Amino acid sequence: MAKIAIYGAGAVGSVMAAKLARAGHQVSVIARGAHLQAIREHGLQYSAGYDTFTVDVTASDNAAELGVQDVVICTLKAHTVAASALSMRALLAQDTPVIFAQNGLPWWYFSGQNVSVADIDLDPHGVLARYIGLPRTVGCIIHCPSQLVSPGVVKQHGEAACYYLGEPGGDVSARLLKLQSMLSPALPVTVVPDIRFEVWRKLRINMTSSLLTTLTLSLPADIMKNQTLRLLARQVLAEVVAIAAAYDVRLPPDEEDVLLNLSQSLHAPSMLQDLLAARPLEIDAQLISVQQMARAAGVSTPTLDGLLALVLQRLTATARHTSAVAPPTT
Structure with a gap:
């Protein structure tokens, strides 16, 4: 089983953490405030319809405490990702992939493209390119309606969800297939050749x-x-x-x-x-x-x-x- 860190245990991140932990992976989450405290004291509780369970995960607000991971899944809101890039480096070995799962245009969108828009800076000051880097980046689009209903408790609305993984440069790589094998069946991952x-x-x-x-x-x-x-x-x-x-x-x-x-x-x-x-x-x-x-x-x-x-x-x-x-x- 893999060591997987969820950086940003909001609603979607908590759903992923709960399901991966139930599948036997060694899951850590970066959380904060009352949510962090509740997870530490009572575990992470998940519910969707009649499916309700609680898992124990390692929880911290300091990535340096968690050590190097096999995979990092970043589920922070888009406007907070860059500020956490340096902290995220503490989780990374030389080849640790970072799966970025955000709504909106991702920071890597124009990378390797022949088109760009001068007025749009999706990675201000190049922070993510410098500290995380495009080579380790994997794009991810998630359809999983969910909500934190209280500290330590996440609810998924409906049991169906979709997780699409893709390389920013396109194509289906061996890395994507390995990630799909690792994350499934805990998460219904689909590898796509065109994540855009x-x-x-x-x-x-x-x-x-x-x-x-x-x-x-x-x-x-x-x-x-x-x-x-x-x-x-x-x-x-x-x-x-x-x-x-x-x-x-x-x-x-x-x-x-x-x-x-x-x-x-x-x-x-x-x-x-x-x-x-x-x-x-x-x-x-x-x-x-x-x-x-x-x-x-x-x-x-x-x-x-x-x-x-x-x-x-x-x-x-x-x-x-x-x-x-x-x-x-x-």
Whole structure:
């Protein structure tokens, strides 16, 4: 069995940690606060339908305490990854792969591509390229609706999940097949030759649900009951397809399937969860960077532009009101 560290034991990271630990792997998690304390004291509890179990995992807020790992899976939010790059190095042997599983455009997206957008810096100051490096990086796109319901307790909404692994440079490598063998059957891993296709397929869902749920504080299923909001969702989906096509990624014509899935979703997307918990949002990776790509390619995105402007104004106003009612410091 392998030594596997989950760097960032939020909802998705905790699901992965629980399932890998139950499969017999030696799992460590980087966590913090009450979640860290609960895992240390009571173990990590997982539930999905009738499947409920608790596992013991090594938990710390200091990567240096965990030692070198066979695999590192980074599930931090996109805007926090770079700040943890140096700390993550303590987990790495010379050939330890790092699987990056984030929503939005990943930091490695333009690596090895003939196209780039000057205004988009997915790796500020080259921190991740320097401390982690592209050669050890593996891309990962996860479809696993989940939520931390309390410290030490993670719930997966529905038992189905998909984990797509791919090399940033494309193709199916021996390393990918080895990782697939290692992580399965604990996680339903699929190796893909073009991980950027999966990036855009997930982006299309994330962008649509994040924009509308964040503005309305509503679940996707409730939004889809409103015909005007459903039309806005349809327009966002179409605009994302057009942006992807401008960068040679052809998404399938399954708009109705995506809308149907949203209509059935009673799960709060991660951006809505972060908003309600007063945590920073993945605005840059999920929304602003994609808008910049559209503008660079000359793709018209009126619906995305309007909804994003409303989201940004909401965040500005919320910060201003929160500051106005904050108690004075002493």
